[in-house]
Amino acid sequence: MSVPSxxxxxxxxxxxxxxxxxxLDLKMSGAKCVGFLGPNGAGKTTTLKLLSDMIFPTEGECFxxxxxxxxxxxxxxADVGVLIESPEIYASLTPNQALEMVADLRGVxxxxxxxxxxxxxxxxxxxxxxxxxxxxxxxxxxxxINIAAALVHDPSVVILDExxxxxxxxxxxxxxxxxxxxxxxxxLIFMSSHILQEVTDVCDEVALxxxxxxxxxxxxxxxxxxxxxxxxxxxxxxxxxxxxxxxxGQVAALPGVTSCVLLEPRRLRLxxxxxxxxxxxxxxxxxxxxxxxxxxxxxxxxxxxIYLRQIAKGD
Amino acid sequence: xxxxxxxxxSADPVSPRLQVPGTVDQIIKLTRYQLREYLSSRRFVAxxxxxxxxxxxxxxIVADLQxxxxxxxxxxxxxxxxxxxxxxxxxxxxxLSAVFFGxxxxxxxxxxxxxxxxxxxxxxxxxxxxGKYIAAFLASASMLLLYLVLLLLxxxxxxxxxxxxxxxxxxxxxxLVYLMAVLGxxxxxxxxxxxxxxxxxxxxxxxxxxxxxxxxxxxxVVKIEPWMIISYANGAIGDVFAPTINWGLSGxxxxxxxxxxxxxxxxxxxxxxxxxxxxxxIMLAYFILTAIAGLYLFEREEFT
Ligand SMILES: Nc1ncnc2c1ncn2[C@@H]1O[C@H](COP(=O)(O)OP(=O)(O)OP(=O)(O)O)[C@@H](O)[C@H]1O
Ligand SMILES: [Mg+2]
Numbered sequence: 001m002s003v004p005s006x007x008x009x010x011x012x013x014x015x016x017x018x019x020x021x022x023x024l025d026l027k028m029s030g031a032k033c034v035g036f037l038g039p040n041g042a043g044k045t046t047t048l049k050l051l052s053d054m055i056f057p058t059e060g061e062c063f064x065x066x067x068x069x070x071x072x073x074x075x076x077x078a079d080v081g082v083l084i085e086s087p088e089i090y091a092s093l094t095p096n097q098a099l100e101m102v103a104d105l106r107g108v109x110x111x112x113x114x115x116x117x118x119x120x121x122x123x124x125x126x127x128x129x130x131x132x133x134x135x136x137x138x139x140x141x142x143x144x145i146n147i148a149a150a151l152v153h154d155p156s157v158v159i160l161d162e163x164x165x166x167x168x169x170x171x172x173x174x175x176x177x178x179x180x181x182x183x184x185x186x187x188l189i190f191m192s193s194h195i196l197q198e199v200t201d202v203c204d205e206v207a208l209x210x211x212x213x214x215x216x217x218x219x220x221x222x223x224x225x226x227x228x229x230x231x232x233x234x235x236x237x238x239x240x241x242x243x244x245x246x247x248x249g250q251v252a253a254l255p256g257v258t259s260c261v262l263l264e265p266r267r268l269r270l271x272x273x274x275x276x277x278x279x280x281x282x283x284x285x286x287x288x289x290x291x292x293x294x295x296x297x298x299x300x301x302x303x304x305x306i307y308l309r310q311i312a313k314g315d
Numbered sequence: 316x317x318x319x320x321x322x323x324x325s326a327d328p329v330s331p332r333l334q335v336p337g338t339v340d341q342i343i344k345l346t347r348y349q350l351r352e353y354l355s356s357r358r359f360v361a362x363x364x365x366x367x368x369x370x371x372x373x374x375x376i377v378a379d380l381q382x383x384x385x386x387x388x389x390x391x392x393x394x395x396x397x398x399x400x401x402x403x404x405x406x407x408x409x410x411l412s413a414v415f416f417g418x419x420x421x422x423x424x425x426x427x428x429x430x431x432x433x434x435x436x437x438x439x440x441x442x443x444x445x446g447k448y449i450a451a452f453l454a455s456a457s458m459l460l461l462y463l464v465l466l467l468l469x470x471x472x473x474x475x476x477x478x479x480x481x482x483x484x485x486x487x488x489x490x491l492v493y494l495m496a497v498l499g500x501x502x503x504x505x506x507x508x509x510x511x512x513x514x515x516x517x518x519x520x521x522x523x524x525x526x527x528x529x530x531x532x533x534x535x536v537v538k539i540e541p542w543m544i545i546s547y548a549n550g551a552i553g554d555v556f557a558p559t560i561n562w563g564l565s566g567x568x569x570x571x572x573x574x575x576x577x578x579x580x581x582x583x584x585x586x587x588x589x590x591x592x593x594x595x596x597i598m599l600a601y602f603i604l605t606a607i608a609g610l611y612l613f614e615r616e617e618f619t
Pocket of ligand 2: 044045
């Protein structure tokens with residue numbers, strides 16, 4: 001088998017006594033997008049920074065295209081595009097100049113540079129701004145240039161840390177298009193994101209991390225079939241926090257309810273069996289409990305459901 | 316091991332057309348980009364302004380006080396004139412430019428988050444450090460040249476264009492060696508602290524006051540001549556304009572007797588004039604030690 005595009009072995013990062021990342025083992029290869037999920041502070045950025053040699057592992061090692069990042073950053077990072085922590089570009093540069101610098105330092109042949117720069121600027125819809133100084137750009141515009149800079153050399157591996165940060169809704173959609181385009185051209189994309197809809201849309205696989213520990217890494221399909229249970233799900237919004245354990249028990253005991261999880265103090269997730277009739281009865285008896293129910297809705301996505309339940313398990 | 320759950324066709328192998336430039340090549344490129352950044356910065360303009368003001372003050376003082384005994388002595392010969400104004404001013408211009416261009420060269424990359432833009436590139440960390448250093452050196456050297464030109468314009472007025480002392484060549488070379496040392500120190504401070512302000516302030520204080528103070532302290536308290544202090548070494552920049560030049564590796568201690576006022580008696584004040592070669596060795600030692608320490612730190616610096 002060929003070498004994995006991205007590999008981490010027992011990758012561990014401690015800041016003082018705090019373990020931000022704990023013995024992460026990952027191996028990914030192929031043309032696909034891997035979504036990297038986890039709550040704030042889970043260790044996503046830490047992982048991606050370790051992969052790009054911005055910080056150094058306390059233990060373990062990581063490899064890109066089989067090359068150790070720590071032992072030879074220059075070789076290992078040659079064929080990777082990295083966007084981490086929304087960097088700032090020298091304010092006096094224009095997008096054309098900034099991308100020219102990146103292309104030049106990365107060794108994109110002079111004959112291809114203009115084309116590549118024009119192409120990536122088109123992809124991030126910034127061609128009209130190509131010769132304006134970056135210093136005056138808005139946050140989202142800068143982020144678009146950062147995305148362009150990560151792609152200008154057409155790398156085989158792309159590492160993106162919350163690429164949609166600061167982008168408007170259309171910009172987010174454009175990021176998805178870019179990722180789809182990269183997949184078509186046989187690239188591997190490893191992307192952290194908080195936007196589960198985005199992950200569901202473009203990712204083929206997901207890795208979920210919490211408190212520095214990997215909870216699972218699998219295809220979106222497997223994750224869905226393994227963790228989703230096929231029961232209809234409903235989210236119950238409450239006007240005041242549900243503090244009483246006994247009340248929670250009463251909800252769980254309602255006829256038809258198969259599971260009942262308090263996602264947030266004022267949000268309850270119910271799974272139940274049965275058809276529309278059962279649902280009607282359930283909602284009536286739920287309201288009769290006087291919990292302060294003020295909204296009922298379907299969860300936004302299956303992935304969100306799985307995500308929230310997995311994270312809640314660790315608390 | 317969390318392994319890619321499905322085996323799929325492998326991603327394209329390392330693209331063969333991507334030939335990352337060699338490290339020396341990258342350093343040259345980085346230097347060019349960084350230099351462009353410096354030359355287009357507001358800081359550069361401000362520094363040009365400061366140097367012009369310094370030169371203007373000199374011009375004014377000399378022109379206005381020609382009858383003053385001290386000024387008369389300076390105007391007695393080109394050597395005295397240049398030795399005093401170049402010898403005294405060049406070191407100041409060096410420190411000022413080093414602080415302006417080098418003070419936040421490394422710390423600024425952390426503080427402004429511009430470092431993240433460079434750090435993801437396939438470049439050795441040391442190449443980034445060296446490229447930035449060379450750029451700061453060239454930008455500072457251009458300030459030194461500006462000062463030199465402005466001073467020469469004054470000199471030509473009083474002594475004519477033909478009176479260009481040959482000492483300028485070794486003196487300029489010494490000033491550039493001094494610049495290497497000061498900039499090396501500035502870069503070291505800049506990578507020691509992740510806050511730009513510390514680099515600025517520490518270098519300025521150290522070179523404008525600190526070393527002089529240290530020199531006085533050591534001389535008066537420990538009663539030894541601290542020959543290794545760089546504020547002695549840089550004296551060579553002006554010393555080469557003196558009537559007799561000590562080119563050697565060992566300096567001379569001058570003992571001056573100072574009358575102690577009413578009670579009578581004398582106190583002795585010693586000062587040290589290094590040989591030119593000695594000055595060069597000391598300044599190079601500062602450069603080499605700070606460069607090694609700075610590179611070492613930057614190689615291990617984490618962009619958290
Ligand atoms: N330099 C540092 N010193 C101490 N702790 C740090 C440092 N950098 C990160 N951490 C800690 O490591 C943990 C993981 O941080 P990380 O930035 O990887 O989270 P994340 O998953 O990217 O979160 P987010 O979704 O908010 O971006 C956090 O608890 C953070 O406080
Ligand atoms: Mg993060």
